[in-house]
Every structure is written in C-alpha cells, then in structure tokens.
Amino acid sequence: MGTLLVARHGETTWNRDGRIQGWAPSRLTDRGQQQATALGAWLDERCSVDRVFASDLRRTRETAAAVGDGYGGLPDRAFDTDWRERGFGIMQGLYADELLDEFPDHDPDASVISLDAAPEGGEGIPTFRGRVESGWDRAIATTDTGETTLVVTHGGVIKVLLAKLTDRDPDAALAEDSQPNCAVNEIRLDKDSPELVGEELTGWRTLLD
Numbered sequence: 001m002g003t004l005l006v007a008r009h010g011e012t013t014w015n016r017d018g019r020i021q022g023w024a025p026s027r028l029t030d031r032g033q034q035q036a037t038a039l040g041a042w043l044d045e046r047c048s049v050d051r052v053f054a055s056d057l058r059r060t061r062e063t064a065a066a067v068g069d070g071y072g073g074l075p076d077r078a079f080d081t082d083w084r085e086r087g088f089g090i091m092q093g094l095y096a097d098e099l100l101d102e103f104p105d106h107d108p109d110a111s112v113i114s115l116d117a118a119p120e121g122g123e124g125i126p127t128f129r130g131r132v133e134s135g136w137d138r139a140i141a142t143t144d145t146g147e148t149t150l151v152v153t154h155g156g157v158i159k160v161l162l163a164k165l166t167d168r169d170p171d172a173a174l175a176e177d178s179q180p181n182c183a184v185n186e187i188r189l190d191k192d193s194p195e196l197v198g199e200e201l202t203g204w205r206t207l208l209d
Helices: 013-017 030-046 058-071 096-102 125-142 155-165 170-175 203-207
Strands: 002-008 051-054 077-079 148-153 184-189 195-201
Touching: 002 125, 002 155, 030 058, 030 203, 051 058, 051 125, 058 077, 058 148, 125 148, 125 155, 125 170, 155 170, 155 184, 155 195
Parallel strands: 002 148, 051 077, 051 148
Antiparallel strands: 002 184, 184 195
C-alpha cells in the first residue's frame, strides 16, 4: 500500500484578513512560513516522502518551499492546476459579507466554498469537484506500493477529498469551515478502497516557538 499526505497551505495575509482568495496570488504571512517549516520538520521525523504535488498558486508554492526547508531534502515539486482552490472570478478579494451582498441566498453560516453559483470568471461546484477528482486519480496512479506522496493544496480541495473518502454529504462538507492552515490528512492507498487513517493532523505545532 502507498500513502497520500494531503496538507493545506500555511496562513496567508488574506486568511488573516478574512478575504476570499480563490486563485489570487496571496502570500504567506511570517506565521504561515513558520507553520510550513515546522510541518516539514515534523514530516521528516515520521516518513520518507517520495514525491510532492502542489497547487501552482503562490501560497501553495511558498508552502511547499518552506516544507522543503524544514524537511531537508524534499523531492522536487510538481505543480498542478487541478490542485487549485475553487476559482471565484470577480469575487476574489471580497470579504464574506460583501459576497453575501451579491448572493443574498447563500447561508451566512456556511463556507463561501459551498456557494451554489458560478461567479463571473469563476467555477461552479461541479467543475471544481471534477478537476479535484482528476488530480486525485493522478496522485493515486503515480504512488506505488510503499511510497509516500505529499500534496500541498487548499481548504476547499481537502473538503472534496474528505467527502469522497467518508460518508459525509458532499454539499455539507463544502459548507464546513476549512481545516487549520498546514493541517495534514493521511490516506492509505489500497487498490480496492483508499482509507482515511489520519484527519486534520497538526502535531507539528509543538515545533513552533
């Protein structure tokens, strides 16, 4: 069996400020850099990573680089648009309450990732889920028995994958809050049925000052 480790990116300036990121080139904060470096050191103590896939957006590129700094010898990263966050088009950069002004039917208590509309220049939920599934299939196909693949991605992407791996309703999963920055999910890749064996792991926090 192989192993897939799926991690959310580190804290960004837009996470901190509560803005909708989508595909925007938001950058990690100093704390986000520290989180990612600690994650790398934590992984280095626990496993041998054979390959790294990451979303090609700036915040995931920066996270993958900082994880590599902490890990000390991480394989070269392969960047893939399928691991991007859901695209929000002209809604990028807005605050949640501003999005609600545009889409008043959206539940104010639900994550904006679950918006049941395709903003201009953005993605609808079926398109978003479809490309995440493509990235998932590719990661499984390239992870051989005994190997470990690390994927650095986004909160919305992780929700799609967790719904796929559990009995959660896909729409309800999208409406939930995203996992903490740099949280890791461990998936055991059995050829018949991949299994989620570790969810929202944040043991690396003990390495932060």
